[in-house]
Amino acid sequence: ADATTPTPVATVSQYACQRQTTTENNNKIFTDAFEVLAESYEFNEMEGPCLAFRRAASVLKSLPWAVQCLGATEDLPCLGEHSKAVMEEILQYGRSFEVEKILSDERYQTLKLFTSVFGVGPKTGEKWYRRGLRSFSDILAEPSIHLNRMQQSGFLHYGDISRAVSKAEAQALGNIIDEAVHVITTDAILALTGGFRRGKEFGHDVDFIVTTPELGKEGHLLTSLIDQLEQEGILLFCEHQASTFDMSKLPSHRFEAMDHFAKCFLILRLENSQVVGGLHDAEEGGRSWRAVRVDLVSPPIDRYAFALLGWTGSRQFERDLRRFARMERRMLLDNHALFDKTKKEFLAATTEKDIFAHLGLEYIEPWQRNA
Ligand code: TTP
Ligand code: MN
Ligand code: MN
Ligand code: MN
Structure with missing residues (x-):
């Protein structure tokens, strides 16, 4: 090769939706520190620095290598002076005094x-x-x-629901909900979403999308499903939010705004005997079950791809998809729709791949969205 040709260095995008981020994190010592800082700013309602640290953490999570000196971060986006100062402390002393001060703050x-x-x-x-x-x-x-x-x-249920949910427990819940929803309608569609769809081993809850191929039938589906779970005696808590979905509205500008689909936030009773892999911690304490947090969302079938993309996360991936759409494509994306501001029209999609294609983005698999 020509010695004067510079070696092409793969540049890291500032947008998480243009990076592949698996669950393997080579820079946990830094990203854990950034998460504490971000949360501390969040508690102090300082959204700017909070997001800056979340973005910085997300960039480091996408790297297939561990940062071993500050020089290695030179070409990386989203790392500001403050982030780099924290990294320098960690590289030099193995810990950040700023983070430790926050952790000991009352x-x-x-x-x-x-x-x-x-x-x-x-x-x-x-x-x-x-x-x-x-x-x-x-x-x-x-x-x-x-x-x-x-x-x-x-x-x-504090003890139970603050304990991580395992993949085996998520699978068991999937089977229970699948059975329950098919009692109501034989053609029900159930999809695992959230962190477990991204391949995480543990989660704080289990997220599912439930709908039917028949447009309009999904409204009654969720309430029937809740009734069914209640009859089975496994419904420990349910907060149901009816749909406020209105297709004539443009996609929301605000990311943190909740979507308008019918949904419910549940606590379900899961028997240990229903979990493949046998004995669990709680059983040793004399209990045969645990409480688990479950989220169910029920979009109309023609919104399925948008809901699936929106609920698969991660939150940082979703933030950057919306930011990319707005800043780079003059499009508005949310959990319901994609709107092209230049053409002044909604862009239809039946799969997640359709949405990435509309945005001119390379498709990112769910397990690569752990941004
Ligand atoms: P979470 O369940 O909060 O997070 P997670 O599954 O990524 O991780 P874990 O549960 O293990 O902590 O949210 C999953 C996705 O759902 C997230 O990208 C945000 C999205 N979501 C909405 O879009 N609208 C909502 O109303 C809620 C509650 C979540
Ligand atoms: Mn979740
Ligand atoms: Mn969460
Ligand atoms: Mn959830």
């Missing part, structure tokens, strides 16, 4: 604890913190605090 620790309860977000956590509450017993002993249904279940 406010951070308390908000982290409170928001680990199902149904408690940063707003509620903050409110409780400002009232001087510091522990679960403080909250439960405070008579003026009203817990909503979700939070009550969150405390009731």
Whole structure:
């Protein structure tokens, strides 16, 4: 080869949807630190620096190699001065003093604890913190605090649902829901989505899409499914949100906005005997079951590809898909639709591949979306 020809170096895109990110993370020491910083900024409602650290972590997660010196990060996008300073500390001392300071901070620790309860977000956590509450017993002993249904279940099943869900447990739940949904309609469509579709070994919940090939029938499907799970005696908690879907609306600009499909946030009872692989931790404690968080979303069949893409995640992958669509293609993407602002028209899709193709993106497999 010609010695003057520069070796082509594969450049890393600033968009997660142009990177392949498997569950293997070669830079966990850095990304764990960035996640603490991002969360701390989130608790302080500083969205800018929070997103900056999430982006930086996401870039490092996509690398097939471990960063061993700061020089190696020179050509990487999304790493600002602050990120690099933290990395330098970790490279030099094996830890970041800034991160350690946050981890030992009372406010951070308390908000982290409170928001680990199902149904408690940063707003509620903050409110409780400002009232001087510091522990679960403080909250439960405070008579003026009203817990909503979700939070009550969150405390009731705290031990179980804060324990990771395994792939085998996710599969068992898939079988149970598959059976239940086919009692209602023989042509039901059930798809695993969320982290387990991305190939994760563990998750905080299990996410499914349920629908039917018949447009309009999906509305009653979710309520019937909930009734069925209730009859089976495995429904420990259910918050159902009816559909507010309106196709005449343009895709949302705001990522964090929830979608408008019918959905429910559940806690289900899973028997150990239903899980392939036998004995589990809880059984040793004399229990034969555990509680598991399950999310079900029920889009109309003509929105299936958008819902599947939106619910497969990761959250960072979804953020960057929308940002890429808007910034690079003048298109609006959300969980319902893709709208071309130049042509002023909606772009139809029956598969995820159709959506990537409309966006002029190379297809990224679900297990490569762990951004
Ligand atoms: P999560 O279940 O929160 O996250 P995850 O499955 O990636 O990881 P884990 O459960 O193991 O912590 O969300 C899955 C995807 O669903 C995520 O990309 C965001 C999306 N989602 C929506 O699009 N709309 C919603 O209303 C909710 C609750 C989630
Ligand atoms: Mn999930
Ligand atoms: Mn999650
Ligand atoms: Mn979920």
